[in-house]
Amino acid sequence: MTALIFSVAILAGVLFVVMYLTLLERKFAGRLQSRIGPQRVGWPFGYLQPVADAVKLLVKEDVIPEVADRKAFNLAPVLVVLPVLFVFAVIPFGENLVLADLNIGVLFVLAISSITLIGIFMAAWGSKNKYAVLSGMRAVNQMISYEVPLVISSLVPVILAESMNLSDIVAFQDRAWFVFYPVLGQLAFIVFMVSAMAEANRIPFDITEAESELVAGFMVEYSGMKFAFFFLAEYAHMLAVSFLAVILFLGGWQGPWLPAGVWLALKVFMVFMLILWIRWSLVRIRLDQILALSWKVLFPLSLLVLLLAGIWKMW
Amino acid sequence: MAFIKEAWDVTRSVGQSMGVVFKNLLRKPTTVSYPYVKRELPDRQRATFALLTNKETGEEKCTACLICQNICPSQVISMVKEQVNNRGFAKEFTLDLGGCIFCEFCVQACPQDAIVMIKLWENSEVDREKLKLNKQNLLDNQKYQPSEMIGSKIREMQSPPKAAPKPAEPAP
Numbered sequence: 001m002t003a004l005i006f007s008v009a010i011l012a013g014v015l016f017v018v019m020y021l022t023l024l025e026r027k028f029a030g031r032l033q034s035r036i037g038p039q040r041v042g043w044p045f046g047y048l049q050p051v052a053d054a055v056k057l058l059v060k061e062d063v064i065p066e067v068a069d070r071k072a073f074n075l076a077p078v079l080v081v082l083p084v085l086f087v088f089a090v091i092p093f094g095e096n097l098v099l100a101d102l103n104i105g106v107l108f109v110l111a112i113s114s115i116t117l118i119g120i121f122m123a124a125w126g127s128k129n130k131y132a133v134l135s136g137m138r139a140v141n142q143m144i145s146y147e148v149p150l151v152i153s154s155l156v157p158v159i160l161a162e163s164m165n166l167s168d169i170v171a172f173q174d175r176a177w178f179v180f181y182p183v184l185g186q187l188a189f190i191v192f193m194v195s196a197m198a199e200a201n202r203i204p205f206d207i208t209e210a211e212s213e214l215v216a217g218f219m220v221e222y223s224g225m226k227f228a229f230f231f232l233a234e235y236a237h238m239l240a241v242s243f244l245a246v247i248l249f250l251g252g253w254q255g256p257w258l259p260a261g262v263w264l265a266l267k268v269f270m271v272f273m274l275i276l277w278i279r280w281s282l283v284r285i286r287l288d289q290i291l292a293l294s295w296k297v298l299f300p301l302s303l304l305v306l307l308l309a310g311i312w313k314m315w
Numbered sequence: 316m317a318f319i320k321e322a323w324d325v326t327r328s329v330g331q332s333m334g335v336v337f338k339n340l341l342r343k344p345t346t347v348s349y350p351y352v353k354r355e356l357p358d359r360q361r362a363t364f365a366l367l368t369n370k371e372t373g374e375e376k377c378t379a380c381l382i383c384q385n386i387c388p389s390q391v392i393s394m395v396k397e398q399v400n401n402r403g404f405a406k407e408f409t410l411d412l413g414g415c416i417f418c419e420f421c422v423q424a425c426p427q428d429a430i431v432m433i434k435l436w437e438n439s440e441v442d443r444e445k446l447k448l449n450k451q452n453l454l455d456n457q458k459y460q461p462s463e464m465i466g467s468k469i470r471e472m473q474s475p476p477k478a479a480p481k482p483a484e485p486a487p
Contacts, residue, residue, distance in 0.1 A: 030344070031339070031340050031344065032336050032337075032339050032340055033339060034339050034342055034343075034344050034345045034346075035344055035345075035346050036344045036346045036348070039348070277333060277336065277337070278333065280336055281329075281332045281333040281335070281336035281337075282329065282332060282333075297322075
């Protein structure tokens with residue numbers, strides 16, 4: 001019974017936080033460009049803007065193209081959102097505050113989050129739209145390439161902590177966060193962040209939904225609540241990435257003076273803001289550059305980091 | 316070696332662009348919250364029209380010379396002339412803002428400085444007929460602040476520079 005209540009609480013909490021993350025991004029983006037951002041709906045900080053957006057998307061007409069493959073078209077948004085929400089089942093929000101304390105937590109997260117790709121390709125294929133199909137192919141290219149450095153770089157904390165359990169990994173960092181391990185920690189963190197951002201389709205790696213060339217990429221035919229599902233998935237993915245980065249490299253809830261929950265929230269917020277900051281400062285890079293970055297830079301770098309972690313552990 | 320240099324270049328340029336963006340975060344937003352705060356308009360801002368009356372005598376300045384009607388490229392001005400006491404008056408004067416291209420030709424051409432442009436720029440209407448200004452509307456518009464440019468001023472600016480006055484010859 002407690003598990004049920006806890007899971008509902010996590011689900012509601014994640015959805016609520018994700019709703020307000022959109023507002024946070026818009027306000028932050030505004031400030032980064034000398035603007036104010038949304039402020040009219042919910043004067044003076046626009047705190048009702050997400051509600052207004054949600055209502056707008058709910059009452060919008062739901063258009064399904066005549067030629068679309070209806071089954072794939074309707075199933076795709078669900079397949080995109082669900083894996084991301086599954087990730088939150090194994091993320092520890094504090095000591096003993098985790099829904100499913102899997103002893104293969106890292107493996108579960110990496111495995112389940114790559115299912116999103118199937119949903120994206122399904123959406124692209126089901127819409128029978130040339131832009132969507134192009135975008136789906138790019139998505140497959142990009143995701144498969146970045147899965148490799150992502151997995152290898154998230155093996156570094158696993159090797160150092162000798163456990164795949166996320167709670168154990170956090171508990172191991174009570175003296176020094178992994179990011180503070182000389183050279184090894186920083187390199188692994190950078191590789192992890194870059195490939196995780198590519199996985200989450202954020203600028204500079206957002207060629208899958210490149211607005212200026214592909215309109216909206218794989219979600220070009222979607223409208224109303226199905227469109228909102230894709231956005232929900234994107235922001236939930238970013239939130240999950242922030243949580244993972246904090247747990248794997250930044251010591252989770254560990255930290256002096258402040259209580260554990262505050263530390264976790266603070267770190268997640270900082271990582272999320274870092275992602276936003278990068279998104280609003282860089283330009284989109286080309287497909288060939290993205291693949292080159294993955295295979296020529298991040299892949300060798302992640303192997304090197306893995307080697308370093310092994311040497312560190314043996315020594 | 317080339318690889319290290321390239322990596323350094325990429326890192327540096329990414330850092331630079333992120334720094335530039337971060338500077339904006341510390342700056343005050345330049346947005347003006349429009350309906351609550353109205354920005355100051357430039358001196359030469361011009362939007363709608365007004366017909367002026369002579370301030371001393373209270374007489375209309377317009378003599379219905381038809382120059383503005385003839386010069387208007389989109390032909391939105393039309394008037395009916397009337398002769399009273401040896402001078403012309405516009406009996407009717409209509410200006411259709413819906414077709415106006417705000418070229419200011421009528422203001423430039425007006426020999427009496429009778430028609431001017433004013434700084435009232437919030438003149439959107441839901442009814443197209445309301446954009447047709449008649450003589451009374453135009454006379455009422457006098458109460459708004461006029462643009463700095465009026466006919467005689469523009470003509471003075473556009474005329475070729477006058478030759479410097481000859482120095483007076485010294486008396487013999």
